[in-house]
Amino acid sequence: MEAVRYDLIVIGSGPAGQKSAVAAAKLGKRVVVIDRGHMVGGVCVQTGTIPSKTLREAIVYLSGLRQRAFYGQNYAVKDQITVADLATRVTQVVRRETEVIRAQLKRNRIELLAGTAHFVDPHTVLVETDHGPMTLRGDFVLIGCGTRPARDPNIAFDGKLIFDSDQFCSLERLPREMIVVGAGVIGLEYASMYTALGTEVTIIDQRPTLLEFVDREVTDALCYHMRRSGATFRLGEKVASIEGDGQDTVTAVLESGKKVRGDALLYAVGRQTNADLLHLEAAGLTADGRGRITVDEHLRTAVPHIYAAGDIIGFPSLAASSAEQGRLASCHMFGLPSRHSPELFPYGIYTVPEISMLGKTEQQLTDAKVPYEFGIAKYEELARGQIVGDQTGMLKLLFDPETLKVLGVHAIGEQATEIIHIGQAVMSLGATIEYFRDTVFNYPTFAEAYKVAALDGLNKLSRPPRGVPKSAADADASAPAAKPALVLATGPQGS
Secondary structure (H helix, E strand, O other): OOOEEEEEEEEOOOHHHHHHHHHHHHOOOOEEEEEOHHHOOHHHHHOOHHHHHHHHHHHHHHOOHHHHHHHOOOOOOOOOOOHHHHHHHHHHHHHHHHHHHHHHHHHOOOEEEEOEEEEEEOOEEEEEEOOEEEEEEEEEEEEOOOEEEOOOOOOOOOOOOEEEHHHHHHOOOOOOEEEEEOOOHHHHHHHHHHHHOOOEEEEEEOOOOOOOOOOHHHHHHHHHHHHHOOEEEEEOOOEEEEEEOOOOOEEEEEOOOOEEEEOEEEEOOOEEEHHHHOOHHHHOOOOOOOOOOOOOOOOEOOOOOEEEOHHHHOOOOOHHHHHHHHHHHHHHHOOOOOOOOHHHOOEEEOOOOOEEEEEOOHHHHHHOOOOOEEEEEEHHHOHHHHHHOOOOOEEEEEEOOOOOEEEEEEEEOOOHHHHHHHHHHHHHOOOEOHHHHHOOOOOOOOOOHHHHHHHHHHHHHHOOOOOOOHHHHHHOOOOOOOOOOOOOOOOOOOO
């Protein structure tokens, strides 16, 4: 069988594969993207990011959650929300996104081949299609085959009582009491969505703390909000077994002897990559226990012409960062200059309320012995927060007290994943926290939180040390002058 030659073979049509293919096609390269026919857009579009975030938006809207501060805790747009109500919106959005991706690939003259692929040798890929096998040979290969939920072989997943995150959007009914095993990003996102529907959710995780890479004050706020909405956390607990009665009850038996019962159980303990399907050994590659492939700063694997991007290379495993990794990989393949700044990739977690972060956390700075100061803006102090009824959100800025350079931005609450990009732009340009103080933001907006937080932080620097009278500080004429004009705060929000 004669091989069809390409400049670039892309395995996987998720964000990493899409953007790698488009970047190469823009340079006039012949590109083919391989994926299973029902998985165009990858996990991101078909079972992960897009369905789950659409589900979240449908739940927040239909439950009336955003309006309860004004119309009471029992307010809802629809009293009896059904799976069909949620599925209708998810199906429409997924269908549209799939069409957009197909159109983008076609517009850029990128071939989309439906099938499953594996390596024959470092340059050759065999694709099993509905019409028989095809052999492709590429100068470069980009692996972006994504992940699937990790499963315990001792658990009997039935997609009804016991299910994983890929099966979540196809449930037949909304649970009244749900168990979530795994308090990672996916587990917390789904758990918080269902507490918004009034479901009693018990979250079990063997780790003693949640989301260790997230600012501790933010995770504390998330836990507080979820507990108020009906969530129970059992942290530091390991599940020994999961038993379903085959009808309407599932029980999680913990190693401590406790038993947690519900009418549904979501198993969300990590994800496994699809690298085990690729015959990596034929290409001279290996993967770790979770199927992750090691790459260098240019997304290049141990085999120089094979690159990998997206979930298959591990943290942060986000659609946005995966897309950028795919683009950067193609730039490096074909000699196009690019700048790689993973430290400036934002992180978004679509819990209810949503979380977003950029840069360092207080814990990281403390561990690294880096001095810092912080400023906070609470949504309840913002007019926009009052308008939309979000009284739990906040924005935190971390900055160097000497240079005033911004070190980290952390947000929780309405529009957190949107407003984080203001901080991202400032950090990418190396600006100081003074930018926020001196900039006029539209009013009323959540973006105004940056000005409030900046003034809060700068006010801390202008105060004399605690316990030192102003007169004593003023009497020391030899003391160096304080930083001039740091504050200049006006109005109640900046005072």
